[in-house]
Amino acid sequence: MQVELYERIWMWAAGGIIVLFLGAIALGAALQAIAPPGHLETVDPTALAEHAEFASPAVTTRDDGTIVVPVVASMFAFSPDPIEVPANRPVTFRVTSADVMHGFQVVGTNANVMAVPGYVTRFTVTFPRPGEYLIACHEYCGILHHNMVGKLVVK
Amino acid sequence: VKEEMTGRHTLAATHIAVAITAFGVASAMGALQALSIADVQFPLRSESFYYLAVTAHGVLMALVFTTFFIMGLGYVFSQETLGRIAGRGAAWGAFWLAAAGSVMAAVTILRGQSTVLYTFYPPLQAHPLFYIGATLLVVASWIWGGVMIASYRSWRREHPGVPVPLAIHGMLATIIIWYLATAGLAVEVVGMLIPWSLGLVDTIDPLLARTFFWWFGHPLVYFWLLPAYVLWYYVLPQVAGGRLFSDGLARMVFILFVLLSTPVGFHHQFADPGISSGWKLIHTVTTYAVLYPSLVTAFTVIASLEVAGRMKGAKGLFDWIERLPWADPFFASVALAMIAFAFGGFGGAINAAYAMNAMVHNTAWIQGHFHVTLGTTVALSFMGATYWLLPRLIGRDLRLVPLARIQPYLWFGGMTLFSTSYHIAGLRGMPRRVYSGLLAGEHGASWQSLTVVAAVGGTILFLSALAFLIVVVATWTAGRRIPPPAFEFATALRPPAAAGLWDRFGLWTVVAILLVALAYVYPLVTLLTHPRYGSPRFQPF
Numbered sequence: 001m002q003v004e005l006y007e008r009i010w011m012w013a014a015g016g017i018i019v020l021f022l023g024a025i026a027l028g029a030a031l032q033a034i035a036p037p038g039h040l041e042t043v044d045p046t047a048l049a050e051h052a053e054f055a056s057p058a059v060t061t062r063d064d065g066t067i068v069v070p071v072v073a074s075m076f077a078f079s080p081d082p083i084e085v086p087a088n089r090p091v092t093f094r095v096t097s098a099d100v101m102h103g104f105q106v107v108g109t110n111a112n113v114m115a116v117p118g119y120v121t122r123f124t125v126t127f128p129r130p131g132e133y134l135i136a137c138h139e140y141c142g143i144l145h146h147n148m149v150g151k152l153v154v155k
Numbered sequence: 156v157k158e159e160m161t162g163r164h165t166l167a168a169t170h171i172a173v174a175i176t177a178f179g180v181a182s183a184m185g186a187l188q189a190l191s192i193a194d195v196q197f198p199l200r201s202e203s204f205y206y207l208a209v210t211a212h213g214v215l216m217a218l219v220f221t222t223f224f225i226m227g228l229g230y231v232f233s234q235e236t237l238g239r240i241a242g243r244g245a246a247w248g249a250f251w252l253a254a255a256g257s258v259m260a261a262v263t264i265l266r267g268q269s270t271v272l273y274t275f276y277p278p279l280q281a282h283p284l285f286y287i288g289a290t291l292l293v294v295a296s297w298i299w300g301g302v303m304i305a306s307y308r309s310w311r312r313e314h315p316g317v318p319v320p321l322a323i324h325g326m327l328a329t330i331i332i333w334y335l336a337t338a339g340l341a342v343e344v345v346g347m348l349i350p351w352s353l354g355l356v357d358t359i360d361p362l363l364a365r366t367f368f369w370w371f372g373h374p375l376v377y378f379w380l381l382p383a384y385v386l387w388y389y390v391l392p393q394v395a396g397g398r399l400f401s402d403g404l405a406r407m408v409f410i411l412f413v414l415l416s417t418p419v420g421f422h423h424q425f426a427d428p429g430i431s432s433g434w435k436l437i438h439t440v441t442t443y444a445v446l447y448p449s450l451v452t453a454f455t456v457i458a459s460l461e462v463a464g465r466m467k468g469a470k471g472l473f474d475w476i477e478r479l480p481w482a483d484p485f486f487a488s489v490a491l492a493m494i495a496f497a498f499g500g501f502g503g504a505i506n507a508a509y510a511m512n513a514m515v516h517n518t519a520w521i522q523g524h525f526h527v528t529l530g531t532t533v534a535l536s537f538m539g540a541t542y543w544l545l546p547r548l549i550g551r552d553l554r555l556v557p558l559a560r561i562q563p564y565l566w567f568g569g570m571t572l573f574s575t576s577y578h579i580a581g582l583r584g585m586p587r588r589v590y591s592g593l594l595a596g597e598h599g600a601s602w603q604s605l606t607v608v609a610a611v612g613g614t615i616l617f618l619s620a621l622a623f624l625i626v627v628v629a630t631w632t633a634g635r636r637i638p639p640p641a642f643e644f645a646t647a648l649r650p651p652a653a654a655g656l657w658d659r660f661g662l663w664t665v666v667a668i669l670l671v672a673l674a675y676v677y678p679l680v681t682l683l684t685h686p687r688y689g690s691p692r693f694q695p696f
Binding site: 043 | 424430504516586686695
């Protein structure tokens with residue numbers, strides 16, 4: 001197959017662009033531990049009311065100083081609401097759903113995951129700026145989906 | 156002779172008529188959604204109507220319009236380049252099956268029984284006929300693929316060693332991708348959703364279903380895109396008056412899509428639990444790899460257009476651009492579709508970026524993104540193709556040509572307003588698919604004005620769709636009867652001498668299956684062997 005010179009140059013350039021993009025992602029993942037949620041933990045969505053952590057979810061500080069926020073998304077609210085966390089400290093969220101699929105997005109931050117019934121989505125975020133943030137459900141969850149909002153207070 | 160000429164394409168023309176009907180209904184639904192998001196009041200406006208309209212718009216545009224159009228286009232290429240459609244009876248059977256399935260699903264949607272959006276994530280549960288109707292549509296498309304493959308094989312027996320016509324090369328690649336993709340969908344819908352919706356099983360695993368959905372959901376994009384690429388490679392250079400710059404690279408591109416389209420689905424699940432970050436990273440690599448054939452396509456198609464401009468006497472660096480037939484409705488549609496895809500591709504690279512995805516996941520950015528890709532790159536290519544096809548299929552002159560000339564520009568302008576606004580609103584955090592941009596009331600301050608611009612764009616898009624429909628209906632019912640113009644396809648600067656490595660579909664299909672297995676078996680086994688809890692059904696609509 002004959003390939004013209006300019007075409008050949010473009011093909012190498014296109015390959016180079018892709019390697020560059022992937023390199024940037026790999027560096028961030030390896031050096032700054034930037035990664036999406038990735039752990040597998042299940043929970044019975046029909047029994048959250050009896051669950052030790054999710055029955056009445058509340059922000060807790062564990063013995064080692066880590067801050068853990070269990071969150072239950074359900075039609076059409078988040079619990080707890082509001083959520084209060086300190087600024088500039090890593091906060092680990094553990095999000096699940098009591099009914100259908102929901103989204104959990106803290107608008108203006110990198111906290112943005114799915115709430116899947118039967119599973120726990122775990123991720124850690126540090127909020128550098130104190131203030132009040134909107135939490136929005138971003139996955140269609142029924143007729144009042146757009147009303148499903150919550151509040152995060154960073155102190 | 157005339158009757159025979161037009162009668163040969165009745166099958167294709169009927170498919171395209173159904174596709175355009177679905178497109179028309181879906182367009183109206185789309186415009187109303189854009190108004191609702193911007194909090195513009197209109198008589199029909201309600202929460203239940205909005206989410207019903209999102210479902211109808213998605214299903215009719217993404218599944219019905221595209222599938223029928225692609226099936227029709229496939230038959231055109233099979234008839235015109237292979238000189239046959241092997242199994243017309245089966246093809247008509249598939250048409251009626253697809254039509255019945257689409258009507259079944261559409262009726263349950265319009266009656267408000269299946270407001271689950273076109274992603275239908277469980278444990279939201281639709282009416283059983285929604286899933287069964289969708290299944291019939293997909294089974295019909297499998298039969299279409301079988302007819303196309305049988306036509307190719309019959310031609311191949313008579314033409315050993317000859318390179319397959321490029322259009323059929325692209326359509327066969329589309330069909331292989333479609334079989335690979337819909338295997339995942341079949342597991343989800345037939346294996347999980349239908350038994351659950353019929354009450355045969357009580358619960359469903361939402362994450363497992365979603366994983367099979369995205370096994371299907373991303374290659375679905377290439378099922379739409381590749382037939383558009385066939386038009387770009389095989390028809391556009393001819394309409395522009397040029398030559399296809401490289402036939403060999405076009406074939407390489409189609410095979411790379413066969414290999415890389417499917418093992419990429421986790422880039423839609425970055426925000427999900429249950430799938431390890433490592434596997435998400437692997438799917439990121441394959442997702443970026445699938446950018447490559449599109450980058451090569453950009454070069455080949457633009458070079459083909461430069462050849463066209465130079466054949467018309469252009470001498471300078473850029474004056475070939477103005478020699479191109481910008482007033483031809485087909486050319487204008489496809490050229491604008493390609494410009495849109497340049498932006499869509501950049502956006503896609505951001506969506507696929509493992510960590511950056513968290514900024515845009517499920518925000519209005521996403522609806523902005525797929526309206527420049529599917530909603531312009533594919534839809535505008537198909538609208539342009541309709542202008543080119545109609546006289547050739549039904550033997551009637553195109554009516555209202557001035558309207559057809561303006562229509563693609565109107566679409567592009569409307570989409571620029573619509574899509575750009577939602578991209579920016581998404582970056583500011585506006586969630587996608589919301590009845591009101593204000594959410595629960597007072598939350599839209601940073602994006603409210605953008606939703607209004609998007610509503611203006613959506614209205615312009617609807618006017619453009621209306622212009623397209625008027626031209627099609629006028630041509631079909633009142634176009635002057637003419638001897639159908641010949642189908643003329645692009646010839647390559649250097650036509651291939653013999654069928655080469657890129658024509659070995661069996662080999663590439665095996666490699667593609669292996670890649671899908673590598674990408675999915677381990678994470679699926681991990682998920683399946685972990686203790687999991689099912690979800691009961693919910694119908695909050």
